[in-house]
Amino acid sequence: MRRGLRRWARRVGLTLLVLVALVFTVSAAYLGWDRLAPVRLAVPAPGVDVDAAGVRTHVEHWPAGRPSGRAPLVLVHGFAESTYVWSRVAPLLAADRDVYAYDVRGFGFTDRVPPYDLAADTDQLGGVLAALRLERPIVVGHSSGVAIALSLALRAPASVRGVVAANGDGTPYFGADRTDAGGGVRRVLVDPIAPAAVTAVLRHRAPIRAIVAAQCGPGCPTDDAAIDRWRAPFLGPGAVDALVTVLRSPLIGLTDAQQTAITVPTAILFASEDGSFGRPEALATAARLRTDRVVELPGTRHLALLGEPGRFAAALVPEIDALDGR
Template sequence: MVAVLALVTVTSLVFNAVTTPPPTLPAPSGADLVVGGTRVHYQRWGTHGPPLVLVHGFAESSVAWGPAAELLARDHVVYAVDLAGYGYTDFTGRYALGDQVDLVDAFVRRLGLDHPVLIGHSMGAAVVGGVALAHPSDIGGIVFVDGDGLPFANGSTGSGSAGGGSGPARWILRSPYGISAYRLLTRSARLDDRLIRSNCGATCLGLTPELVEAWMRPMRQGAAEAALPAMAANGVLSLSPDQLRAIRVPRAIIWGELDLRSGGSLDDARHDLGEPPTMVIPGAGHLAMLGDPVTFAADVEQVTAGMSAAH
């Protein structure tokens, strides 16, 4: 066993040495904006209509919204933002919920958007919910997409400062074995496609090989590897039920029919948000916006109609 462990360790160290990624990679599309001293990367679609700001979930980036955003851009100016530590936004070391909430709100203010509707997927639901709590006058409404905004069953709120969480989790992710596993995972096109596709549901109409590659590319940056232990140790960002019930801006929910627990509970989301308008996409899974982009875009149009005006 000692010999096997030594062999695995040496192999891991050699593999890591020959696959060392660049610290950062240039973004192939989109634009950057300095917000509160942080360089924030985002993508924009559309030229007219009420603004929408799309906020991704854990292990995602603005890329996840592409197919649906193109459809929404027919009647909206659409922005998809990379949160700190994700995509091509700066890796700041500050990944707590309050940090991401402040980043999104500052982004809205910096662009001078007039009461945009914020749409958050999975973990992004907690972020847009946090903006609704902290800065309600800046936005027109929120939409939770396959995310109830609550913590996982382990009880962690995911709202603490970076650097918290369990020591074993941080050690594993920083160990040679954790680094090797991460690089193998993010460099296998077949495995990456299977992982993303498995979250789409019965269909995955918005997924292409090009989108899979664009999704994984920013995760291959050295800075992304360095940020992962801090983000993972804090858990997925979340709010408490009392915080969710305190949200007063217009709100709605869009959920994939086959997403039973990946984003939490649809019933909990409806209860905590006060039974808002809810759309369930047939055959879609956790990645509802990729499972059926056409239906997703139509549902966004329906639930956001008049939100900004009502606010």
């Protein structure tokens, strides 16, 4: 009986080893094929490049429709996003003030320059303000971009007039549990499986379309041109390797104690249907930042800024004006 069990266990172990070897071999072969026949999308990247703390950084600018002398806005996107997520709402925000958005290092059309951590991201944001000669702008962060905006407010409070946290709490992890920075996920991102899996997703519109639609809602553009605008930056040379490196890195964010030390005026905006940042998280973030400016967008999702730009702008403008008035 025991001999039979041992024989069965050896067979199972051998089968698993063969399957693992096969997965590694197929993944490596797929990456080799991708290098021979890469997908490249000729998608225009409006804007200019600036040197931001040593990183060639892609920046877009929407000039004020009616210049008023009000503080400019600087928009910071979140993980796996780019300036594209602001493309529909930025013109609305630029009615009476200049609006700028930039691609965070490792994403969009900015250079892939490690390290991909909060300190380097904060350096880059400070470098963007210096390169554009912006004096005390209001910074609006979306999702993980909230951490970058708040980090600069903590490091150099005199450099910003205020911060709006949109759909993100600025910590490494949403919610109350802050004990795991994603180590379990990082452990399974091994070469060549992780790069092959990411490449396979990016080569096709369908999975990107499904992800965007789920996070954005029915108002989001999901035609081929829009999906290609999402994919194009990630299909450039070295982009997949950079994305995998970011995924393997600890999630960026401030500690609760660091957030309570921020003295710059802040406001919170959240979408009621956002599974990662809802009312409890928004109220907890507001308590740490000692702000009573909390605005809910009913019936919207994480990418409301792209899916429902009119509603997003209507909710955001009063908060910006209030921060500007202070």
